[in-house]
Amino acid sequence: MAAKEHLQEQIRHLPHRPGIYKFFDDETIIYVGKAIDIRKRVSSYFSKQDHNKKTQQLVKNIRRIEFTIVDSESDAFLLENNLIKENQPKYNILLKDGKTYPYLCITNERFPRLLPTRNKINDGSRYYGPYANLTAMNVVLELIRALYPLRTCTYNLSPENVAAGKFKVCLEYHIGNCKGPCEGHQDEETYAQYIQQIRSILSGNLTVPKAYFRERMTAAAQEQQYELAHALKQKLDRLDDFQAKSTVVNAALSNIDVFSIASNEKSAFINYLKVMNGSIILTQSIEVQKKLDETDAEILAPMIMQMRTEFESQSREILVNTDVPGLPLAGVTVTVPQIGDKRKLLELSIKNVLYLRKEKESMNDRSKDVNEVRIMEGIKRDLRLTELPKHIECFDNSNFQGDNPVAAMVCFRNAKPSKKDYRHYHIKTVVGPNDFDSMYEVVTRRYRRLVDEGASLPQLVIVDGGKGQLSMAVKALKDLNLWGQMAVIGIAKRLEEIYVPNDPLPLYIDKKSESLRLFQRMRDEVHRFGITFHRSRRDAATLKTELTDVKGLGPVTADKLLTKFKSVKKIKELTELQLIEEVGKAKARILLDYFSQQETPAASSGS
Incomplete structure (x- = not known):
């Protein structure tokens, strides 16, 4: 299957679910993407025609697609980011703007700041995230800044600098968003308590801050500060709605x-x-x-x-x-x-x-179907048929020095053996080793029966043999008024020549052709099937002659014994009681005497 067809087959089996997808070239991941609907998103790369050059180049290099299902879009966001950072796919760098998912950072300094960042620096600061949902992060950041008066300036608030009066309060202090630690208006211990509660919120532990807000809300209501109590109630509601969706799974599940x-x-x-x-x-x-x-x-x-x-x-x-x-x-x-x-x-x-x-199972089944259709289309093209040969039958004759002539037919449907439709034939109207007349008989018998039963006819009939066998098969179909309703070909013994009616010259098919390989498979199968039947019939005839030569033992008894025990050797191994159960006391005694007479000369000659 061509690479493009293989990819289209993969896409048809992608799920309509949220998750991430990975594009591979021959060996490595070249792109990771996220999607609410994986199949629709991946399909868009191959169906749209207005992609930019970078995307077109990406699509040209895709050889394989993998995917991972997640439970929500936000999960897909984070998983995509993690995989990009882990694998650094070539085309994520080319197709994206280079951004990564953000963290919330509590800086490692006196009077720490809380700020969003996309760069993690190993300077002792604490990072929380990454956040797949930017809106959720901003809600938390806004909530924390509204509840806790934190500084936003970048001053170095060392005790010496603050004591020296190097800094002045800014607008944030005057509007109530900061308590002015730059001028010493806020003590470090109280500020550290704020930071501890913020860490609890960012870690997903809302018990401490909820208790804090609830106590303040109750106190404000008791003091009839209803606007403050309402504002605190809103913050509590926002905390209730907030979930730590910065992780695909529970944050408590680690490593x-x-x-x-x-x-x-x-x-x-x-x-x-x-x-x-x-x-x-x-x-x-x-x-x-x-x-x-x-x-x-x-x-x-x-x-x-x-x-x-x-x-x-x-x-x-x-x-x-x-x-x-x-x-x-x-x-x-x-x-x-x-x-x-x-x-x-x-x-x-x-x-x-x-x-x-x-x-995988669907693709394997589909791949088999595609292969079968391709083979049948190849046969149709090579033999110039008018319809797809979904039903093909192949005939062969078998005899041994003119004895026990039989024939066999194997049936292939959709380029696969249909063993329930295989048939054996005893040649009834032909005396001696005459392959041509035998072919006429079995083809006539086969298709007369199909017509009488109202069964469907094959699109292609193959006879194992050259012009002679082919002409007799054609004659049989003409005599049945079926000529023209199915194609007929003859295969020469070397399998390099294919004969078609009314053409004295053989048709040569490429030896590497799938059509020729299927014909060879059918020829081998019909040989195997026919020879097995011929041997069993020949052996049965040989054994039957031996038993029927026994005086006092008729053909009915011989048939009965051979049908059940398959060989004379096994019959000889039976005990007297077993033989009596099968044929009665009188015939059992006849057989035992016969077997004993056969063994006596052999014993004498060996003495």
């Missing part, structure tokens, strides 16, 4: 590996999520071909070890969807969570692995 597995008869599919500080920083989904009938646990155990090594995981906790006993990981707990946030995280992994399995 965890999540593995899930789903399998079918041929393959196992594994999804790996790595969680650090409440964020999914890595996702990987793989397919493992089964060698034997391994259980999910037998496959998952070595894959956990391999993937943890590949991604240098030091996690002390692993979540899985099936028990994996005996993992050689000292100090690491492996659990199958049933409830809570860990279960939700595992279900997210399971959702991804089930989509991977469904996608």
